[in-house]
Amino acid sequence: MSIMDIIKTRRSVKQFKPDPVSEADLLSWLEAASYAPNHRMNEPWEFIILGAETRAELKHKTDFGGAPVVLALLSKSAATPFERDENVMAVSCFAQNLLLAAHEAGAGAYWASLGALPHNRLIIGVPEDYDVIGVFGIGYPDEIPQLKQRTPVTSKITYRP
Secondary structure: OOHHHHHHHOOEOOOEOOOOOOHHHHHHHHHHHOOOOOHHHOOOEEEEEOOHHHHHHHOOOOOHHHOOEEEEEEEOOOOOHHHHHHHHHHHHHHHHHHHHHHHHOOOEEEEEOHHHOHHHHHHHOOOOOOEEEEEEEEEOEOOOOOOOOOOOHHHHOOOOO
16 A cells, blocks of 8 residues: 555544454554654653553543553653644654554554543543643454545645745
């Protein structure tokens, strides 16, 4: 599959098969994701793998679609607001790389924002000065959602003199 095909066929998967994801595969996808652009090579990403007890405490409406792996993706603290923004941007690139690497391997993921809520940060054990970029359910899709129509990119362009 070409990179264009991988990008255009990736979907947010909401229901997963119970098939386990091997640790080697997960580590491979995380390693690939770590090639995301990041300022001064500070690699501001960290993750917390969430077990059954933590998942239950989070009370996600579908328990992340039964995904065999659930992880919280964090952005490390920074000395200034600008560096914090840079970290969040870099970790967002990491997240996209993770989604694409998993998809290329036949897996899928769901990106949830619930980890940013104060009570969920406590449940997950997020350090106070870190940002939660997302909580990801990762596994093999039970079904692959259909493509949703996108707004033409040309309507998003502004030209400046």
